[in-house]
Structures are given as C-alpha cells and as structure tokens.
Amino acid sequence: MTKSKCWLLFKTQMRNEFGRSLKSRGRKITSFAIGIVLLMLVFYAYMLSYGLGSMGMAEVIPSYGLAITGLITLFFTALKTNGVLFAYKEYDMVMSLPVKTSTVIASRFMTMYVLNLMLTAVILIPMGIGYAVWAAPGIIFYPEWILGILAAPLIPTTLAALLGTLIILFSSRFKYANAVVTVVSVIGTLAVLVLSVGMGQFAETIDMPEIHSISEMILTQVHRIYPPAALFFQGIARGNAAAMAAFLAGSLLWFYLFVKLISPVYKKLNTSLVTYHTRSNYKLTELKASSQIHALYKKELKRFFSSTIYCLNMGMGCLMTLVLAIALIFVRFDQLDQMTGIPNMAEMAARILPFAISALISMSCTTCVSLSLEGKNLWILKSMPIEDITICKSKILMNLTLQIPAALLAALIINIRFPMALSMRILMFVTPVVCALFNSLWGMFINLKMPDYNWTSETALVKQSLPAMAGTLGGLVGGMIPILAVLALHQIDAGLLTGVMTAVILLGAWGLWGQIRKAKI
Structure with missing residues (x-):
C-alpha cells in the first residue's frame, strides 16, 4: 500500500514538473528546444569519449563519465533541493494526506532522481558507445553499463539533498531562513565556478606528449575527487564483479539511509522555512510612503x-x-x-x-x-x-x-x-x-x-x-x-x-x- 501511495505521489509530481498541457503549441516548441540541447550534449559526450579513446586513454572513460555526471548532478540538485524536497508550494496539502513522512520524502526524491537520470543517460550512453568502440569489452559490459547508469544518480542526488538539508538545518535557526539558504547557495555556486576556472588553468600545464602517465594521473585525481568512480572503474574496466556489486549496493544504501535520516526532522525543517517570524517588541512608528x-x-x-x-x-x-x-x-x-x-x-x-x-x-x-x-x-x-x-x-x-x-x-x-x-x-x-x-x-x-x-x-x-x-x-x-x-x-x-x-x-x-x-x- 505504501508503495502505491509513493508511486501516486511521484506521478503527480512528474506531471507538475513537465506541465499540464503536453499538447500545447508552447510545449511543442519547448520540447523541440530541449531536444536540440540534448542532441548537443550527446554529441559532446561521444566526442569526449572518442577523443579519450583515440589518445589511448579509453580506460579513463568510465571513471571520467561517472565523475562528470556525478558532479553535474550534485551541483544542480543542491540548487533545487529547496523547492522540490523542501518548502514546495503544495507542502501543506501533501502532508495532510494519510501517508507516512518517509513516503513523501521517497516520492520527492524519486522526482529528483528521474530528472537527474535523464541527464545521466544523455551523457553516459554516448560515452559508453565510445568506450565500446575503443576498448572492445566483453558482453557483460553492456548490462553492467546500464545498471551503472541507473545507479549513477543515486549517490550524488542523495549527497546533494543531504547538503541542501544541512544548509536548511543551519539556516532554519535564523529569522530569515530563505535568505540565509540563498546566501549560502550563492557562495557554494561561486566556489564551484572558481574551482572550475582553476581546474581549467591547471589543465593548461599538462604536457600532452606524456599521454600514458597522464592517463594514470587522471584516474588518480578522478577517484580522489569522486570515490564511487573507483568502484565503477574496477567493475567496468577491470571486470571486477565484486566492485561493481559494491557500487550498486552502496548507491541503494545511501538512498535508504538518507530517507531514514531525514524523516524525523522533515516536518520541522519545512515548518522553519515556510514560517514567518515576527518581533515580539513590535512598535507602531512613522508610516513611510513611496511611489x-x-x-x-x-x-x-x-x-x-x-x-x-x-x-x-x-x-x-x-x-x-x-x-x-x-x-x-x-x-x-x-x-x-x-x-x-x-x-x-x-x-x-x-x-x-x-x-x-x-x-x-x-x-x-x-x-x-x-x-x-x-x-x-x-x-x-x-x-x-x-x-x-x-x-x-x-x-x-x-x-x-x-x-x-x-x-x-x-x-x-x-x-x-x-x-x-x-x-x-x-x-x-x-x-x-x-x-x-x-x-x-x-x-x-x-x-x-x-x-x-x-x-x-x-x-x-x-x-x-x-x-x-x-x-x-x-x-x-x-x-x-x-x-x-x-x-x-x-x-x-x-x-x-x-x-x-x-x-x-x-x-x-x-x-x-x-x-x-x-x-x-
């Protein structure tokens, strides 16, 4: 019964995300524009994997692809946690329904997961094709890659939601909670942008003729920045079934722990964000008028x-x-x-x-x-x-x-x-x-x-x-x-x-x- 309620909430949220009238002229134009952007991403992802393969660095593709999607998912999900998982418009209506808090959280998380899964598939499918062209892996690669695509958004989405929760938990102690969330998020965004520019500068110092040593260096750096990529790499590039199973199980475990961790404080966090604070010592003073x-x-x-x-x-x-x-x-x-x-x-x-x-x-x-x-x-x-x-x-x-x-x-x-x-x-x-x-x-x-x-x-x-x-x-x-x-x-x-x-x-x-x-x- 709980699963059916979760699925019903999820379907309702997806309809809200993608609009009410899918047949309208505006939606057709929007779909066309999105389609063009997605085709550009597919082309970019394939050319990236093709370029790595042509330089003899095909083994870098699995780790690199997972890290790219993970970091993009982490960044964009952290930005929209407040508004999808917390402080959304229909919060009062949803929480008045006869459903458990954990069911509501799971349905909201599923919405973020599916949206992130679309982006993950757009990047990892063409990169997987590029890897298959250059590495010529065995038949087991294909089901493992599909499972990897399904599992890839779980950890970054959960981490982003947890990061958003910590920001909201911190900001809820202040009078203007939404303003504090916005300031902290802007600072985080600036940090990511500055880090991206800094990494671009670092990339310019690489001596490209030393391509084989660079391959090892990239793997080391990617695995250090995004540890799940190490398990994914071992499973795909090295054929280590135990590492692949650990990656899949760890992804599901992260999601389960997140729901259990947030459920007890979910209502309190939302209440803090949607509640207006007033001063107890309010005094009527001069009324200011403006145009x-x-x-x-x-x-x-x-x-x-x-x-x-x-x-x-x-x-x-x-x-x-x-x-x-x-x-x-x-x-x-x-x-x-x-x-x-x-x-x-x-x-x-x-x-x-x-x-x-x-x-x-x-x-x-x-x-x-x-x-x-x-x-x-x-x-x-x-x-x-x-x-x-x-x-x-x-x-x-x-x-x-x-x-x-x-x-x-x-x-x-x-x-x-x-x-x-x-x-x-x-x-x-x-x-x-x-x-x-x-x-x-x-x-x-x-x-x-x-x-x-x-x-x-x-x-x-x-x-x-x-x-x-x-x-x-x-x-x-x-x-x-x-x-x-x-x-x-x-x-x-x-x-x-x-x-x-x-x-x-x-x-x-x-x-x-x-x-x-x-x-x-």
Whole structure:
C-alpha cells in the first residue's frame, strides 16, 4: 500500500514538473528546444569519449563519465533541493494526506532522481558507445553499463539533498531562513565556478606528449575527487564483479539511509522555512510612503532574494560574467593564444568581449518569468489602482538592477586588462548596458505573450518553462550572433562595427518597449 501511495505521489509530481498541457503549441516548441540541447550534449559526450579513446586513454572513460555526471548532478540538485524536497508550494496539502513522512520524502526524491537520470543517460550512453568502440569489452559490459547508469544518480542526488538539508538545518535557526539558504547557495555556486576556472588553468600545464602517465594521473585525481568512480572503474574496466556489486549496493544504501535520516526532522525543517517570524517588541512608528513604482520595485527585490531557485537560476549569468572577468586578470596573453589556437587572441578578444559580456548577463533574465511568478496572487495587483505598464516597469528595473552592475564591473576589469582603442573602451561599457536593456524588455515581452499563472512548481516554471528558455537561451543566442559577425567582419574597424550593432540593438529595444506599452496583463 505504501508503495502505491509513493508511486501516486511521484506521478503527480512528474506531471507538475513537465506541465499540464503536453499538447500545447508552447510545449511543442519547448520540447523541440530541449531536444536540440540534448542532441548537443550527446554529441559532446561521444566526442569526449572518442577523443579519450583515440589518445589511448579509453580506460579513463568510465571513471571520467561517472565523475562528470556525478558532479553535474550534485551541483544542480543542491540548487533545487529547496523547492522540490523542501518548502514546495503544495507542502501543506501533501502532508495532510494519510501517508507516512518517509513516503513523501521517497516520492520527492524519486522526482529528483528521474530528472537527474535523464541527464545521466544523455551523457553516459554516448560515452559508453565510445568506450565500446575503443576498448572492445566483453558482453557483460553492456548490462553492467546500464545498471551503472541507473545507479549513477543515486549517490550524488542523495549527497546533494543531504547538503541542501544541512544548509536548511543551519539556516532554519535564523529569522530569515530563505535568505540565509540563498546566501549560502550563492557562495557554494561561486566556489564551484572558481574551482572550475582553476581546474581549467591547471589543465593548461599538462604536457600532452606524456599521454600514458597522464592517463594514470587522471584516474588518480578522478577517484580522489569522486570515490564511487573507483568502484565503477574496477567493475567496468577491470571486470571486477565484486566492485561493481559494491557500487550498486552502496548507491541503494545511501538512498535508504538518507530517507531514514531525514524523516524525523522533515516536518520541522519545512515548518522553519515556510514560517514567518515576527518581533515580539513590535512598535507602531512613522508610516513611510513611496511611489507605486518604488513599492513594486522593492517587492520584486524581496521576491527575488527570498527564493533560492529563482535567485540562483536567474542570477547565474551575472555570477559567471564576474568570475570570467576576474579570471581574465590571471590569464596571460600568450595563454589565451594557446587555449584558443588563435594568434593575437588578446586583440581579437577586445573586439568580441562587449558582446561576450552581453551574452553571459542575458542568462540572468528575471523578466521572462517574473510576471508568471505572481501566480494566483495576480488579482491583488490587478485590484489596485496601478497601470499595467507600471507593473512592467518595476519588473524591468529589477532585471536591470542585476545585469547592469555586473556588466559595468566586468567592463571595468576588461578595460584595465586589455589594450584597446578609446572608442572600444567606451563601447565596452555602453554595449552591455544597451544589451541588458534589450534583454530585460525581451523577457518582459515574452512573459506578456506567454504567461502561466496556474503553476504548481516554482522550479518547473523557472527552469523548464518556455518563457524561461526563450528569455535566457534567446538572449544567449542573440549575444552570439554579433560575436560571429565581429569575427567574420574582422577587416572593419572594431569601434565602428560595434557601434553600429549597438545602435541596431537599441532600436530593437525601442520597438519592444512600444509593444510592451500596448500589452495588457
């Protein structure tokens, strides 16, 4: 009976994750876009395994593939634990049902597991094909690899959920629990980004002719960073059935222990996150009044920083922009040439960096979902004597508050680091600001045309909805087009070309503003 309840809860959650209307035109477009991204991941994973195999390092593929999927799963699951496992919208309704707490936890965990399993399969299946091509393993490899794919998400998903639980347990002692979770998560995200850049720098010091010793070094480092990969390696590459059985059993044991560990404190943690704290010494003082736009703007700021899912997913582009700009300080110009294979890359970088910054910050597009996030509370705004355009302005200002400071700080660092003409130094500041304006208006336009106020999962709305994908990926693709144009038209003066494209983007922003002013919420 418990299993049937768990399965029923799981099916309901999966429907919420992937939307209610799978036949809608918007869902078809979303599915097509996701399909393109998945094909790119499949191609990348296969080429990675093919490249390792062609260099005589086929035995590295199992450990490397498992570590990649494990670290990706760990990173992204930790970001969405608060919103899927904890503090989700339908928590009160679910906990009022006649089901055990452990059943609820298991069903929520299964949702995260299945979503992570999809990503794991997209990476490990093509890598497994690449391994089979170069290593020519026996027939036992194929069922073991399939079992490995099924087990691979369990440990990182459990560790990520445990990490999220510890963060929430720590933050629940504070008055503003969600804010503390957000701050700690942002710090963790920054640490991962900085570590990734540092590892990239380390990779540049490897002497590629010493390929066989590198193979051993990679295995040692991967197994040290992600110990389960050692068991998986022994099972796949060395044919050690006991190691493979230990990997599978250990993965299942982690899941079982997690459910047993969290069940006693699950309700307490959720209550801490969804409870509002008030001061016992509250006193009525002077009442402060502000304009409509200012009040709505402050509301948007509070909404953004109070939601970990919203803050991290829509703030990632700005974080990546700052990390990249700071990393460029420590990269020598000759290293840029070696990393890209392009001579005089420093000079070329000065031409493309205004649009590279713009492309990165465009991934932090709050306006593409901020209207939908009003959800069923939209009637409160609509019942007030506030014009629709005022509501839109407040949401656009929120997005500009994120993007413009990140763009200007990155532009300042690049101006100091790279030699360039005066016109490009000015455009290094102007172009990203204009692109931030365009991106903010584009997101608002998309959300006005494709709103969703009946969502049940904030995570699905922010990460998987069509407006979210159109706002973030659309801005990224839109930023890449000028970069390709600059590279193709390298004989034209950089300042003139960048100035013309910036003017075109500004005209596009003006056109979007005209459409937004006419739209009705």
